[in-house]
Amino acid sequence: MASNTKKAEFNAKKQLEQVEDQFQTVQILNEDGEVVNEAAMPDLNDEQLQELMRRMVYTRILDQRSISLNRQGRLGFYAPTAGQEASQLASQFALEKEDFILPGYRDVPQMIWHGFPLAQAFLWSRGHFQGGNIPEGVNVIAPQIIIGAQIIQAAGVALGMKKRGQKTVAITYTGDGGASQGDFYEGINFAGAYKAPAIFIVQNNRFAISTPVEKQSAAKTIAQKAVAAGIPGVQVDGMDPLAVYAVVRDARERAINGEGPTLIETLTYRYGPHTMAGDDPTRYRTADLDNEWEKKDPLVRFRKFLEKKGIWNEEMENEVIEKAKEDIKEAIKEADNAPKQKVTDLISIMYEEMPQNLEEQYAIYKEKESK
Numbered sequence: 001m002a003s004n005t006k007k008a009e010f011n012a013k014k015q016l017e018q019v020e021d022q023f024q025t026v027q028i029l030n031e032d033g034e035v036v037n038e039a040a041m042p043d044l045n046d047e048q049l050q051e052l053m054r055r056m057v058y059t060r061i062l063d064q065r066s067i068s069l070n071r072q073g074r075l076g077f078y079a080p081t082a083g084q085e086a087s088q089l090a091s092q093f094a095l096e097k098e099d100f101i102l103p104g105y106r107d108v109p110q111m112i113w114h115g116f117p118l119a120q121a122f123l124w125s126r127g128h129f130q131g132g133n134i135p136e137g138v139n140v141i142a143p144q145i146i147i148g149a150q151i152i153q154a155a156g157v158a159l160g161m162k163k164r165g166q167k168t169v170a171i172t173y174t175g176d177g178g179a180s181q182g183d184f185y186e187g188i189n190f191a192g193a194y195k196a197p198a199i200f201i202v203q204n205n206r207f208a209i210s211t212p213v214e215k216q217s218a219a220k221t222i223a224q225k226a227v228a229a230g231i232p233g234v235q236v237d238g239m240d241p242l243a244v245y246a247v248v249r250d251a252r253e254r255a256i257n258g259e260g261p262t263l264i265e266t267l268t269y270r271y272g273p274h275t276m277a278g279d280d281p282t283r284y285r286t287a288d289l290d291n292e293w294e295k296k297d298p299l300v301r302f303r304k305f306l307e308k309k310g311i312w313n314e315e316m317e318n319e320v321i322e323k324a325k326e327d328i329k330e331a332i333k334e335a336d337n338a339p340k341q342k343v344t345d346l347i348s349i350m351y352e353e354m355p356q357n358l359e360e361q362y363a364i365y366k367e368k369e370s371k
């Protein structure tokens with residue numbers, strides 16, 4: 001017979017509420033570009049703040065141009081990024097060049113700012129082998145298409161860094177949908193158990209293609225999923241570049257000091273469609289929701305903040321826009337001039353030492369291509 005005292009001791013509902021209460025959204029800049037959390041302000045000088053703004057403006061143009069290029073048939077796969085600039089670029093801005101990025105398909109901007117050439121990003125979009133051939137010294141891998149697979153890979157890369165005694169981190173990105181995958185739980189659990197210096201970013205843009213986040217999980221936050229892995233979880237305003245920078249920088253510090261991984265949920269929104277392959281967001285999102293999120297725009301609030309400080313103006317912004325357009329024009333030309341790819345190219349870049357079965361196929365194709 002269960003007694004009433006027992007019932008009171010085991011209050012499952014309260015347990016859940018207590019967990020959820022711990023995941024309040026970190027914000028530094030509000031929608032009007034005002035500092036609402038001075039104590040959390042990251043240590044960035046004026047030049048660094050301007051550079052972060054430049055990158056966000058540049059990337060917004062890159063997104064617009066990529067969408068046009070895709071519609072003209074000059075790019076292949078493209079997953080729009082507008083709306084997610086703070087989440088993507090401020091998190092990359094908190095890294096060092098030696099850190100390793102394991103991106104998802106929407107995370108091409110972070111790769112570019114980590115040193116991956118734009119022309120190669122365009123080639124990746126076209127499925128050209130040179131798009132997956134990462135230059136030496138650029139610590140990224142090609143974007144992951146399998147949802148959640150990069151979480152496990154990041155745990156492994158981070159553990160490798162730890163074993164080599166490197167003071168670096170592996171950072172990986174997935175979406176709200178990715179946080180429902182088995183790989184996600186396995187990856188954060190493993191990294192937690194081995195105190196691997198990993199940073200797991202879940203960009204919660206509220207939709208996995210057309211499925212709203214509320215339908216994917218009963219958890220009120222994605223950040224709280226960290227609790228089960230025994231690692232810290234932080235939910236941050238993903239439209240606020242300063243807050244994103246601050247939490248990622250903090251996670252990086254703890255990781256390189258041997259304190260293990262962190263799960264970071266960035267609350268963000270993608271203004272465009274899921275990809276350019278043809279989904280229609282008006283069939284799964286309301287105009288009201290779009291408007292609500294556009295008011296939170298990361299560029300608008302950061303611009304206001306910088307203008308108030310007197311370190312940003314229209315002329316500077318126009319300069320960045322022109323530079324972006326120029327770079328994109330050059331990069332697409334370079335991509336157009338890439339050699340037509342052969343099957344042997346695809347095979348030869350896959351492994352340092354070719355396995356026997358591929359050697360056989362390589363020989364067959366080499367023969368065919370010589371005719």
Ligand SMILES: Cc1ncc(C[n+]2csc(CCOP(=O)(O)OP(=O)(O)O)c2C)c(N)n1
Nearest residue numbers: 106145146147175176177178205207208209
């Ligand atoms: C293992 C796996 N299952 C399904 C898919 C098909 N798929 C591609 S994108 C996507 C939605 C992912 O949504 P989310 O993780 O929220 O990322 P977002 O696209 O919003 O950035 C799905 C289900 C896939 N690529 N891989």
Ligand SMILES: [Mg+2]
Nearest residue numbers: 175176207208
């Ligand atoms: Mg999503």
